[in-house]
Amino acid sequence: MSAQQHATIVPREQLDFGLDGDIPKYWMDNDPFKTRFFDAMSTLFPQGEKFFITSVREYRDQITDPKLLQEVKDFTRQEAQHSLVHRHYNDRLKKQGIEIDAIEAELQQRFFVDAPKVTTARQRVGITAALEHLTAMMCTTFFERRELLDTSDPRVRAMYAWHAIEEVEHKAVAFDVLTKVAKAGYWSRVMPMITVTFGFPLTVAGIMNHMFKVDGFSLWERTKLWARGLWWFYKPGGLFIPTLGYYLAYYKPGFHPWKLQEMPSYGTWLETFQRTGDAIAAGNALHAAGQ
Template sequence: MTDLQVRKMRFAFADYDVPFVWNEENPAFSSMANAVSFLAIGFEKMIVNMIREAMPRITDRAIAEEADAFVRQEGQHSTAHRQHVNALIRRFSGLQETLNDVIAEFDRLTVHTSLDYRLAYTADLEATFTPVFKLMLDNDSSLFQPGDDRVASLFIWHFVEEVEHRSSALIIFDALVGSDTYRMRMAPSIFRHVMRVIRLACDGFNKHVPLEDRKIDALAMFATHRHKHKLRKWLRLPGVDNGPMLRAFDELPLGEQLVALVGVIRSQLPKHNPDHEKLPALADVWFERYDAGYDVSHWYTAGTRASRQAD
């Protein structure tokens, strides 16, 4: 019996405008997180179709229950990220084109790749989430707390649930495919696709969101783009300047970033077991507060809101 819990969350994105730079202290992280929202919608749509296709092949009841809970959690994430992205589209209508392009990338995977490949894709990508999201959640005071509480609360919820179901995708992959060799062999093409989708989203941000609203060149997260920009400036070549070349994690401790990088590499090795990963302390706090009835949809402001209502 799976111990995953499906939580339906809403973040009041329709109550008032959602800024593109929702954390003004870190516009690069704001942009990167926005790209994650776009990717999540397409990726999680692929997961839903993948599990629907995989279910007839799952003969173990426990694996079937794990797959069902996993896909229902992912469905809730997709719904919430659509609300976030729709709020951005209301302000910057051209981002609908970007969302369509991102979803189309994952739709092509569903149509043109095998179920085994998509299972490997999901297992490989999900395996990276715990070390990456631990880095972010361990630094929530700078990455999330200064920003729009609705957006911050969305990502904190999503990331702690990714930690909660950190083993699910590998459990399903091992039950149906069970080949570390295949998973590792597919990894290069999988992560090329992930980077292509994120780049597609960032290109769309540069195209459809004015610099005064995004504050940075959204492609600055890519080292190749930064190097080309430096070379162009050094050679004094003409070109479009899309804004400052800031990066999301520039202010985070280098040691913590290296630990996360090692964790990502380890996640792709044979016999990787996500249950052995070090977890973010914030995840336990989040689950305890949720179970106690705390308003986790306003993670940083729930106490203030409750006080105002009492007055």
């Protein structure tokens, strides 16, 4: 896909991922660290997606390009669905003793009370564009490398596959609002990325540590979990090192999200979903198409 030929934003609603079923507690490789990494990210999405929508819509009245205006509307619908589905998923976590309400309250304070006091509208949409880039990067990692999610529960994997597909479809919307409407220059674009590069993983780590405590792991057990998990993250060929080029592309002058090629199996998910209407079957097909 290129800047001229790229995915169309298609809001998909009322999908069934079977999240009320008997999903194992440690649904990814029976591994507490890997599972709780994804679970911690899920706790961020309801308030995070709301922040993304709010940040982009602050510029809605200034958008004169009808194509971008429609993309903002479709972006809003997609993000609203992501929030809804992840709230449903997070209900599972709440039943496990995870303090979902407290996590959401803290994020709501951070995003909608504290942030407006110390940031401008352009900085907020800049943070959104940066986080959308990181999200698209992770989506590429998880579904183009089959071994990463090979032993995960297909229902949760399908939820993240759908989320990944839609992130690919709308990955340029916040960036276009930032650069074309908010008129952000180079430094106004990259400084928020530097901020979220440190802030995002620290937030996820704090939530994961809470989850480990709720799960009953001792300090020594948590230390071992983190040691093994960080090696999984950062070892050569691990979760994140192969994505370094994708991440650094954001810092190039003249960067645009559609200049990056990713998810060649995007069409596989789309074809399977259009043919079957089954989000789990589409998620399985996307996973099977990975390298």
